[in-house]
Amino acid sequence: MSEQYDLIVVGSGAAGLSVALSAASGLRVAVVSRGVLGLDGATCWAQGGIAAAIGSGDSPGQHAADTIHAGQRLNNKSAVRWLAESAPDVIRWLISLGMQFDVVNGRLALGREAAHSFPRILHAGGDATGAELIRALRDAVARQPQMDRYEFTDVCEILKAGEKAVGVLARNRRGDLIRILAPNVVLATGGIGQLYCHTSNPSEADASGIALAQLAGAETADLEFVQFHPTALAPIDGDGNPQLPLITEAIRGAGAILLNDQGMRFMAAAHPQAELAPRDVVARAVWDQVSRGHRVYLDARPLANSLRARFPNLVQACHQRDIDPRVQLIPVVPAAHYHMGGIKVDLHSLTRVPGLYAVGELACTGVHGANRLASNSLLEALAFGKALGERLAQRGPVAPITRVDPPAGHAVRAESANDQMVLARLRQLMWNDVGIFRTEDGLQAALHQIQVMERRCLSGAPVLRQLLVARLMVEACLRRRESIGAHFLASPAMEFSKPAHGQAVA
Ligand SMILES: Cc1cc2nc3c(=O)[nH]c(=O)nc-3n(C[C@H](O)[C@H](O)[C@H](O)COP(=O)(O)OP(=O)(O)OC[C@H]3O[C@@H](n4cnc5c(N)ncnc54)[C@H](O)[C@@H]3O)c2cc1C
Structure with a gap:
């Protein structure tokens, strides 16, 4: 028995819910997600905001120029222009759904961030933009009778009839394999941070969507470009959870500095802008310290009097680790x-x-090129998601599916302890060799080890999805022979900065 819909959306973050809501007036829609609708995935963690050129003197053209500058001109220029022009309409749509953006004197408050040349970042609840966005999208979903939810359901495979996608095979919350069919299948499964042993991303961001699509015949692009944030709160020793709380760059903007365990302010020597250098420069400098055996700390003590008011999330995350950032250094x-x-x-x-x-x-729409401009990612998810949903709704219901090829059996086994062990090894390997600093030798060694792990796994093991994506990423890194944007290929002379294979770095 299979359920039939006009549209299946896999993922309930900003992207998935935008598609589903925009399509739901005309189509029967199923939304499938790994946890509670909207509350899983990265969207609800987003802090900073959503970029849109709506301020006085600003323009979509300037927003596009900043995006292309950050992306090192490897962007798809048409996609960038379309995104920047769509942004004001996306904001109006969110307001119409009930999203409460922060306002000052009755007007939308616009923040200025990183390499944006104008104040154009809209936020909600200060640094709780993602949570408010998801609240508004979930409330809108609750008003849609045409939408069915499949929560706590993991999609294992895209079902096909010949060349065409016609549905998904998924494991539901009871552990049963189910088929859901539709002539339109949208993947909105988020990022890949969980392939690394330190990430800001939640557990759902484990790259499974790339594997699903690639195994169904889709192409990948730009897999080598991973943005690393320089400052996450260091893990508690022995805690295997790779997701770490982010420490916003705004705190360095306010005067906090970075020190190593010898009290040295290493950023002053690394870049003329010291702690305010671009994100990838700071990330590389922190990595360099850590890989030389130093611990790295953020010193926010000069801000002691204003910390609680200005950075409440940071103070709370520190307290959970018994750190008082007013008097102690933050690892x-x-x-x-x-x-x-x-x-x-x-x-x-x-x-x-x-x-x-x-x-x-x-x-990969090509919007970000080799590096993302801050606050463009929620915008991209919302703009492309909304436009796709509207297009599918305009096309209207299509004939039901009458033919489905037998599934290939990808990722159909239940997750085992072995999957967890392999994933832990993969994360360390990716961190050491496919992380902030990459070398030709390290990438070749990583490729070999991943291939060995793939051969040793039972067919149908869920971790094969992560191994596949990791291999594709390493292959993409090896094809990109120069450092650009977020892909930093160290020369042999710099190899001393890399940790030995398998050595934990933090
Ligand atoms: C801490 C943090 C702060 C951020 N701050 C900002 C910011 O201020 N501004 C900004 O623009 N961007 C920010 N980002 C990035 C932004 O939040 C994400 O890029 C964006 O939310 C991704 O949305 P998405 O809908 O593509 O995926 P997600 O929101 O991650 O949703 C993915 C969905 O897919 C589902 N899923 C995954 N795999 C499967 C599967 N196999 N089967 C079924 N379901 C599956 C998940 O359950 C989830 O529902 C931040 C990210 C983080 C982690």
Whole structure:
């Protein structure tokens, strides 16, 4: 028995819910997600905000120029222009759904961030933008009778009929395999941070969407471009959870500095802007210290009097680790944060597989090029998701599925202790060799080890998805022979900065 819909959306973050809500007035929609709708995935963790050129003197053209500058001109210029022009409409749509953005004197408050040349970042609840966005999207979903939810359901495989995607095979909350069929399948499964042993991303961001699409015949692009955030709160020893709380860059903007365990302020020597250098420069400098055996700390003591009011999330995260940031140093490590690459799609979010679409962090529209401009990722997920949903709704219901090829049996086993062990080894390998500093030798060694792990896994093991994506990422790194954007290929002379294989770095 299979349920039939007009549209299946896999993922309930900003991207998935935008597609589903925009399509739901005309189509029967199923939304499938790993946890509680909207509350799983990265969206509800987003802090900073959503970029849109709506301020006085600003323009979509300037927003596009900043995006292309950050992306080192490797961006798809048409996608960037379309995104920047769509942004004001996305904000109006969110307001119409009930999202409460922060306002000052009755006008939308606009913050200025990183390499944006104008104040154009809209936020909600200060640094709780993602939580408010998800609240508004969930409330809107609750008003849609045409939408069915499949929560705590893991999609294992895209079902096909010949060349065309016609549904998904998934494991539901009871552990049963189920088939859900539709002529349109949208993947919105988020990022890949969980392939690394330190990440800002939640457990759902484990790259499974890239594997699903690639195994169904879709192409990947720009997989080598992973953005690392320089400062996440260092893990508690022995805690295997790779997700770490982010420490916002705004705190360095306010005057906090980085020190190593000898009290040395190493950023002053690394870049003329010291702690305010670009994100990737700071991340590399922190990595360099850690890989030389130093611990790295953020010193926020000069801000002691204003910390609680200005950075409440940081204070709370520190307290959970028994750190009082007013009088103590805060231990930090860099963390995998955002994936610019993913499943290659056209401007209509279509992969090369008919009927299969990808949106949000999973997709590579080419908007970000070699590096993401801050606050463009929620915008991309919302803009491309909304446009895709509207297009599918306009097309209207399509004939039901009458033919499905037998599944290939990818990832159909229940997760085992062995999957967990292999994943832990993979994370360390990715961190050491496919992380902030990469070398040709390290990448070749990683490729070999991943291939060995793949051969040793039982067919149908869920971890094969992570191994596949990791291998594709290493292969993409090896093809990109120069350092650009977030891909930093160290020369042999710099190899001393890399930890030995298998050595934990934090
Ligand atoms: C701490 C943090 C702060 C951030 N701050 C900002 C910010 O201020 N501004 C900004 O623009 N961006 C920010 N980002 C990035 C941004 O939040 C993400 O890029 C964006 O939310 C991704 O949205 P998405 O819908 O593509 O995926 P997600 O929101 O991650 O949703 C993925 C969905 O896919 C589901 N899923 C995954 N695999 C499967 C599977 N196999 N089967 C079924 N379901 C599956 C998950 O359950 C989830 O529902 C931040 C990210 C983090 C982690």
